[in-house]
Amino acid sequence: MRLLAMATAAVMAASPVMADLVFPSLSYRTGPYAANGIPFADGYEDYFTLLNERDGGIGGVPARVLECETGYNTEKGVECYEATKGEGALVYQPLSTGITYQLIPKATADGIPVHSMGYGRTSAKNGAVFSNIFNYPANYWDGASHAINHIMSLGDISGKKIALVYHNSAYGKEPIRTLEELSKKHGFELMLVPVDHPGQEQKSQWLQIRQQRPDNVLMWGWGVMNQVAIQEAANIRYPMENFIGIWWSGSENDVLPAGEKANGYKALTFHNLGKDYPLFDDLQKYVVDAGKAAGAGDQIGTALYNRGMYAAMLAAEAAKTAQELSGNAEITPAEMRDGMEALEMTEAKMAALGLPNFGPEFKVSCENHGGNGLGAVAQWDAAAGSWNLITGYEASDQDVIGALVDEDSAAFAAESGITPSC
Amino acid sequence: MPDQLLFAMEVMLNGLMAGVLYALVALGFVLIFKASGIFNYAQGVMALFSALTLVGIMDGQIPFSHLINAIFGTDLHHFGWHVPAVVAIFLTVIVMAVFAWLVQKFIFRHLVNQEPILLFMATIGLAYFLEGVGDLMWGSDIKKLDVGLPQGINEWIDITTFEAFGYGFFIDNLDISATIVAIILVAGLIAFSQYTKQGRALRAVADDHQAALSVGISLNFIWILVWSIAGFVALVAGIMWGAKSGVQFSLSLIALKALPVLMLGGFTSIPGAIVGGLIIGVGEKLFEFLIGPMVGGATENWFAYVLALLFLVFRPQGLFGEKIIERV
Numbered sequence A: 001m002r003l004l005a006m007a008t009a010a011v012m013a014a015s016p017v018m019a020d021l022v023f024p025s026l027s028y029r030t031g032p033y034a035a036n037g038i039p040f041a042d043g044y045e046d047y048f049t050l051l052n053e054r055d056g057g058i059g060g061v062p063a064r065v066l067e068c069e070t071g072y073n074t075e076k077g078v079e080c081y082e083a084t085k086g087e088g089a090l091v092y093q094p095l096s097t098g099i100t101y102q103l104i105p106k107a108t109a110d111g112i113p114v115h116s117m118g119y120g121r122t123s124a125k126n127g128a129v130f131s132n133i134f135n136y137p138a139n140y141w142d143g144a145s146h147a148i149n150h151i152m153s154l155g156d157i158s159g160k161k162i163a164l165v166y167h168n169s170a171y172g173k174e175p176i177r178t179l180e181e182l183s184k185k186h187g188f189e190l191m192l193v194p195v196d197h198p199g200q201e202q203k204s205q206w207l208q209i210r211q212q213r214p215d216n217v218l219m220w221g222w223g224v225m226n227q228v229a230i231q232e233a234a235n236i237r238y239p240m241e242n243f244i245g246i247w248w249s250g251s252e253n254d255v256l257p258a259g260e261k262a263n264g265y266k267a268l269t270f271h272n273l274g275k276d277y278p279l280f281d282d283l284q285k286y287v288v289d290a291g292k293a294a295g296a297g298d299q300i301g302t303a304l305y306n307r308g309m310y311a312a313m314l315a316a317e318a319a320k321t322a323q324e325l326s327g328n329a330e331i332t333p334a335e336m337r338d339g340m341e342a343l344e345m346t347e348a349k350m351a352a353l354g355l356p357n358f359g360p361e362f363k364v365s366c367e368n369h370g371g372n373g374l375g376a377v378a379q380w381d382a383a384a385g386s387w388n389l390i391t392g393y394e395a396s397d398q399d400v401i402g403a404l405v406d407e408d409s410a411a412f413a414a415e416s417g418i419t420p421s422c
Numbered sequence B: 001m002p003d004q005l006l007f008a009m010e011v012m013l014n015g016l017m018a019g020v021l022y023a024l025v026a027l028g029f030v031l032i033f034k035a036s037g038i039f040n041y042a043q044g045v046m047a048l049f050s051a052l053t054l055v056g057i058m059d060g061q062i063p064f065s066h067l068i069n070a071i072f073g074t075d076l077h078h079f080g081w082h083v084p085a086v087v088a089i090f091l092t093v094i095v096m097a098v099f100a101w102l103v104q105k106f107i108f109r110h111l112v113n114q115e116p117i118l119l120f121m122a123t124i125g126l127a128y129f130l131e132g133v134g135d136l137m138w139g140s141d142i143k144k145l146d147v148g149l150p151q152g153i154n155e156w157i158d159i160t161t162f163e164a165f166g167y168g169f170f171i172d173n174l175d176i177s178a179t180i181v182a183i184i185l186v187a188g189l190i191a192f193s194q195y196t197k198q199g200r201a202l203r204a205v206a207d208d209h210q211a212a213l214s215v216g217i218s219l220n221f222i223w224i225l226v227w228s229i230a231g232f233v234a235l236v237a238g239i240m241w242g243a244k245s246g247v248q249f250s251l252s253l254i255a256l257k258a259l260p261v262l263m264l265g266g267f268t269s270i271p272g273a274i275v276g277g278l279i280i281g282v283g284e285k286l287f288e289f290l291i292g293p294m295v296g297g298a299t300e301n302w303f304a305y306v307l308a309l310l311f312l313v314f315r316p317q318g319l320f321g322e323k324i325i326e327r328v
Helices: A002-014 A034-055 A074-087 A097-110 A140-153 A176-186 A203-212 A224-235 A252-262 A278-288 A303-326 A333-341 A347-352 A398-416 B003-036 B043-058 B065-072 B085-106 B116-138 B155-165 B173-195 B197-207 B209-214 B219-245 B249-265 B270-290 B300-314
Strands: A021-027 A063-069 A161-167 A189-195 A216-220 A243-245 A266-269 A376-381 A386-389
Touching (some): A021 A034, A034 A278, A063 A074, A074 A097, A140 A216, A140 A266, A140 A398, A161 A176, A176 A189, A189 A203, A203 A224, A203 B003, A203 B270, A216 A224, A224 A252, A224 B219, A224 B249, A303 A333, B003 B043, B003 B249, B003 B270, B043 B249, B085 B219, B116 B249, B173 B219, B197 B209, B197 B219, B219 B249, B249 B270, B249 B300, B270 B300
Parallel strands (some): A021 A063, A216 A243, A243 A266
Antiparallel strands (some): A376 A386
């Protein structure tokens, strides 16, 4: 009997075992930014749980989310990368511009793709230089252009004064160059208002805005900086409809503390909001009701949950593309990279996934890892407690941004000894 | 009057108000350091924890509900009642007093006569522990805090200054409330230490632990008392800062604003914390207004420390600190 058991075990060990498709989640459920990290991480994990429960995984192979706590700390993020890459990680979502910058050379050397969706190094859009880094569907420079386009759509921008209230870090400074170029092109005055980390105290900045009366205020903030800025804007009675935040300044967390006063505040986005989509019915049935929701299961449908879910959906679709291209169900990171580079998101595909009009249509290519750069503007309705899209997905000024991407990526290629190629 | 001068006056007034908020945080550090020689790294987290507890009690949130639900498969979140702010503040003070007792019983009673650095390290551990407990107990979502304090521009000051100068000054009603609360708090603390038995005992311990022990003062009781008072001060700071940004985990970082205040005002002086806060508040705001635009702005964080360091060079014990005398 024992011999039979040993023989069975030996046969099982020798048989090919269906491996998981590993998607690391560099999350932050603790620390000062946990309130933002939790919904994103929940959305990311729940989508893969749904695929496993409903479809049996991706192409028949189960997906496994490997969560590692970074605390939104760059050093911990790099440790997480090192600790998880050996598990067969297919793609990393660093969820931090600082971590992304650290992972660019490491992941490229390891042949693992990184998807910094709406953050990270903007010029990574140039896939000829950044072979393993992807930042579709939109980046910070697209965001800066979307905000200016939106202001222009409401009236003449020439001669106006536009303030940028920004987190005084690499992230917050990202849009400055683009806005400077756009100010030259469209004739508006740019006023720069930096806020030091963490942004708990912003009295000086908002007094400056009150004294200089800019026509519009743009914000590149994160965490407590957003809530304080919106509260201070309300305190000085700055018109909320003239105040536009980047997508990282556009969650429920940012507006709820200010209550009714936040009504009318606008934020950019590259995906839709709310949970009025067929996919959420499946999430409820296969994930929530089955008791398999990530975290406390209380974030479903929030802006950042939707973003995490959208990121997971794009990762899963890239994995499917990779499986089709390679003919392998159990893809490697290199095949995943190829899948990401061949990804095309159409409205028909999103509708079939149960997410009609949830995100912009875009196509990735070797030269273009950033997609089509489409984005929309959402506005906060304080009475209803919801974000609503007030524009469609619109294009950014690629004449300005394309040149900046080429310039910055060429500089990176020169300093890193990379020969651009496709 | 020239616009720039009016703007500078407005900035200075707002700096004074911001200084009061810094001083509120610094006060908690001073109380504990004065009584026990411990630099309490956990003071910022105590402000966070007390504010979390206050909102949790007000909203009728079930403590540790996520943990309970995860273990027992229940779906409990709220008791279903709403507690008035005054009652919730009172209950939070009791929670902070229990916290003080626990800290004393399980940590500092075992560290009597240890090196100051060990006590400091213990408070670092306490800070992280308390942050974790706060997360488990109340969750890490951002909570709106409304204890009825008015917020937004003060209309009377706006109109009066507009009529006088042709430019209406902005002063936040919340900052005015914070100033009034700080004045009452400091007056109360001074009255407590001067006119009550426990207050005099506290001062005796602050002056000389061993002498206080020799006349029968219980060090244990005094330390629980002082940690309770520091917990109350942390609650006040947590309310004021939490009303601005919502109660969230970055609230613990307000401790960073207190450090230059302590360096400047001294670690052992309550008036020092107030004056230090005002100097830092006005100094950093005026520097940002006058010099900030020339150097790219965002000067407040580092300038506060530069200002404090300048004071340290000339007066190492701070403005009001006790003179450091080492006998050999």
